[in-house]
Amino acid sequence: MGDVMKPVKRIEIIIDSLDLKSCLQELEKTGVSGYTVIKDVIGNGDRGTRSGDMLNDTMKNSYILIACEESEVKMITDALRPKLKRFGGMCLVSDASWLLH
Amino acid sequence: MGDVMKPVKRIEIIIDSLDLKSCLQELEKTGVSGYTVIKDVIGNGDRGTRSGDMLNDTMKNSYILIACEESEVKMITDALRPKLKRFGGMCLVSDASWLLH
Amino acid sequence: MGDVMKPVKRIEIIIDSLDLKSCLQELEKTGVSGYTVIKDVIGNGDRGTRSGDMLNDTMKNSYILIACEESEVKMITDALRPKLKRFGGMCLVSDASWLLH
Amino acid sequence: MMQCIMNTELLLSNLLNPAVMFFFLGMLAVLARSDLEIPQSISKLMSLYLLLAIGFKGGVELGHSGITGDILVTLLAAVLMSAIVPVYCFFILRKFISTHDGAAIAATYGSISAVTFITAVAFLEAMDIRSSGYMVAAMALMESPAIIVGLILYRMYSEKDENDVDSFSWSKLIREACFNGSVFLIVGSLIIGFLSTDKHAASMSVFTNDLFKGVLALFLLDMGLIAGRRLGALTDAGFKLIAFSVLVPLINAVIAIFISNMLDLSIGDALLFTVLCASASYIAVPAAMRLSIPQANASLYVTMSLAVTFPFNIIIGLPLYLATIQWVML
Amino acid sequence: MMQCIMNTELLLSNLLNPAVMFFFLGMLAVLARSDLEIPQSISKLMSLYLLLAIGFKGGVELGHSGITGDILVTLLAAVLMSAIVPVYCFFILRKFISTHDGAAIAATYGSISAVTFITAVAFLEAMDIRSSGYMVAAMALMESPAIIVGLILYRMYSEKDENDVDSFSWSKLIREACFNGSVFLIVGSLIIGFLSTDKHAASMSVFTNDLFKGVLALFLLDMGLIAGRRLGALTDAGFKLIAFSVLVPLINAVIAIFISNMLDLSIGDALLFTVLCASASYIAVPAAMRLSIPQANASLYVTMSLAVTFPFNIIIGLPLYLATIQWVML
Amino acid sequence: MMQCIMNTELLLSNLLNPAVMFFFLGMLAVLARSDLEIPQSISKLMSLYLLLAIGFKGGVELGHSGITGDILVTLLAAVLMSAIVPVYCFFILRKFISTHDGAAIAATYGSISAVTFITAVAFLEAMDIRSSGYMVAAMALMESPAIIVGLILYRMYSEKDENDVDSFSWSKLIREACFNGSVFLIVGSLIIGFLSTDKHAASMSVFTNDLFKGVLALFLLDMGLIAGRRLGALTDAGFKLIAFSVLVPLINAVIAIFISNMLDLSIGDALLFTVLCASASYIAVPAAMRLSIPQANASLYVTMSLAVTFPFNIIIGLPLYLATIQWVML
Ligand SMILES: Nc1ncnc2c1ncn2[C@@H]1O[C@H](COP(=O)(O)O)[C@@H](O)[C@H]1O
Ligand SMILES: Nc1ncnc2c1ncn2[C@@H]1O[C@H](COP(=O)(O)O)[C@@H](O)[C@H]1O
């Protein structure tokens, strides 16, 4: 199975929905060209509950999933850290295999 | 990279949408303060298809993502098991690194 | 904790929403009976941006999550590969533990 | 004989009602495997609208007619029917299915379907038959008792260890049954309509009245899609349960017509009362049963009430019940 | 000369139509990078509503006028246009782009845009020009043939190995083309309107008629947003394809006006027929092409029809075609 | 004394307004822990509709009255109020809370709540008091200045290192403040209404006028749910901020009534101007503050404006302000 799968890193980001656009732009600047987004996600964290029930995108999160090479991880997390510091959120990195096609 | 990342456990839960509220309360009681929720998720399992096309939240699932310390896992899964037994659903635990910010 | 958790493989699939139905049928044919679906997901990849803002399901992705035995992975990925080749998308495989209930 | 002709005519005229035809269209779309789909949030908008409008209109009418003793008697009869129907259903059902499925189905048939009621109101309006605003209150009152009776039956007749008593709380259940979203909205809108001045009511009337039939048509298209998707699950239900889904409404209708006659209800009110008794829930009860009797197979009770009883009532039931009432009341 | 003045006046009066202005507002919002957004489920609600209303109204009118031989001839002409347009488009396109992109674009321009049609109906109503209900049927019939012709062309002219014959099924394709959601809803609503009694139709009329222009305005705001977001992709399309997106509608309009004249259509019907031929699909065809010719670049055909042809037709096309028809028919 | 009686009567009549009662119903649903819920996309549809309708109606009226010097003076006064209110609020707030929270709350109270304005328009219509279309323009103009003033105050009084100057851009902020979705839609609809002919406006009128009160009622039900869910967070706000949320609107109202009197506004316009000054934002400002002062606690300013000031204004404020204006203007 080795030759049909490629080891990759799987980055999951939770970010304020209001900042999603600018966050994706930032990611694209660092060279990320593949990502998947779930726009409406709610949650709870250090900065309180984000229940997604306002009339606009305030108090709502978005979820970004990126599969990338191990070598790209640092660049991406470096770009994200200031954003997470400023707006809150979460970033998880884990291992996965990418099915070549 | 070691000092900017922290190893965590990543818990994913699929639960009946009708039970989401009470499930989150249960989790908060066990001390979970950070979680992310995707409210509308559909699926298939041992107890049939949950297609999310009814007029209310019957036959729909919700997805909960929790990043926590390894030491917290047991408490969380212990709290969840009776719920999963009663209403069906799924709970996966995997490894990840949390980006410190 | 060993006896309450079972090691499984966690398969994540991103596929064109228009092809979701046929994809799930394909999976069911290969014997997959448990899966979770997030219908509306957007993203970016080799084949351009899929922004989910058309009047129907064109230019939108869906997300499928499958927890399965290691032995089932090959069958599933074999069934998926032609679809991914044809319509684009992504398939990631990672490790997880399934909470027995 | 004449009765039968009238009946056929009524049936035909009901079949040519746009709302009913849109229901067929929805079912047909599923059978033809069309990709026609209505997002769930739109279904919710339409059902919110219909409940608000029917509640408000009922309240305004009630404000004009006032609350009389007769009304209270009818409301009492409604609550009693909703509490008694599950009992006899349960003992029939226990003969051929498990206790938990039986209790859940019994609760389903004791409770009511707001959409069936709303379709009946539109049906009466199309025939220029008057009905009373307080029947909306009857509808609201009939949603919950069946849930509680169903659960009592389940607790009495199921084996001990199945009950997992710890996680169960009657007070929580009763609150949930009585304050569930649709009951809350209907009762609230009824009271608001009741308290509104004529001027205020008039300023809402394009919204609550003129739009009503059109939204109902679009909503029944949606119901057709939802019911159509359930047709496949009918094979799991089996012949006995399908027969149950048609016969119990008929039995309930007969009882209801008898009671209506005793209470001397007008033809319109008698039809609404009958339709309430004959209808089965597919919103409030499934949600409650899923949480309180999770062992019961949700697909079973949802499919029976949605894919059999609902279409039966709005297509055949409405004209049939009306013809019978007109014949009985002569 | 006088013609030209009339044309300018028509153009201006069309520009001051609220619906058209809301379309501009939507585009402007994108250009100004405003965060104005309309959730997708709301877009779906509005398009469902508009299709249902236009179908139902058309059916009611058809019920009054009856089905005549002339109508059938017009419908036949509509189907033929939808089948022939892709053929000539394909051979033009092959000169400068790949077979798969060519086939997909050809299908796009052979099919129709329901929103353009609906805007044209509102445009005629605003000018008090009558049109016939059966033109709705023409619209429904023109959605699918182009898809099938586009695919036949693709299969004939693409290289063998590109075809991956295994996963392809004509019967599935034809079913999907003919039973796609919007065709289904239009045809269904048309038939329901046709079968409805005047009384039933009247009870739906606030919903289907009075609300129509307002919903169309809000919907065109949304279309402006959607089309505006596509403007950026125009650079990928390149000058030739942009020119194609304006010229082909004009050519199709000329042919359509010629045919309308031959068939002796009324001015209103001629305009609708012309608009159908001149419009391009951005709902049904993209979905079908994405599944059957996935190699084709969806951004290309969606952008051309949505960001060029659609605005061109509703802003310049409508008054231009009408002025031409009025001049020809004199 | 007589004033006081009139006031109570006004208050009661406002409490029996269906829209206000639906607001209570929504709050009650939360308190009773009912599962009544309105999907977010439906909230968005209703707010889009209300903004479009109020803008369009205002534009049509403005088209009839024309733009005069008096109007421009009123608009100027509106902008000034929106810019000055945050300044005095900020210096009050600094006494007991942090600079970032103070700046965010100050901006919140300088800006306006469109829903409060719309409720006030419906309130006036119910009392047959005329108001002018240009007040809609005043509303639009008052949304953004407060955001910019709030940020200037924050930048001036917060410590350097808190500012993280790099990621901040005034031009981006100003663009976002001025082109935010609701401002854009209101202004756009106002201009479109202004440019529309009477005939076009009439064809939209069932949508923009007749439907208005009904949609507002359903929307206020939703607002009741949203505000009700915030009630729990009031304990975090503490007594001082809750008092602030009631007193500042009252102070602003007094100033606004004084200005209205100076400008010689009609009673209806004076009420609208007062309500704008007294209302606080919970849509545009929170979004802007969250991005530009992320250190500020969003729960604080959202809760104050949504769970205190908004209900206060629509329940007590409207009749109170009107009675005061009528008394002052005598
Ligand atoms: N431990 C966690 N597990 C899962 N999601 C989290 C966790 N902590 C924070 N989040 C998500 O990140 C968002 C912002 O977190 P915070 O900045 O901590 O308020 C929350 O609303 C959650 O959606
Ligand atoms: N193997 C699986 N992989 C992914 N999701 C699953 C799996 N099994 C169950 N689920 C999810 O859990 C829900 C309830 O499962 P069950 O209780 O088995 O019917 C299903 O509707 C799915 O959404």
Ligand SMILES: Nc1ncnc2c1ncn2[C@@H]1O[C@H](COP(=O)(O)O)[C@@H](O)[C@H]1O
């Ligand atoms: N590297 C990646 N990480 C996350 N999602 C991806 C990645 N590449 C592709 N995708 C998803 O798969 C969809 C189709 O990808 P593609 O076929 O490469 O255009 C995209 O729209 C994304 O949603």
Ligand code: NA
């Ligand atoms: Na019943």
Ligand code: NA
């Ligand atoms: Na065409």
Ligand code: NA
């Ligand atoms: Na203010």
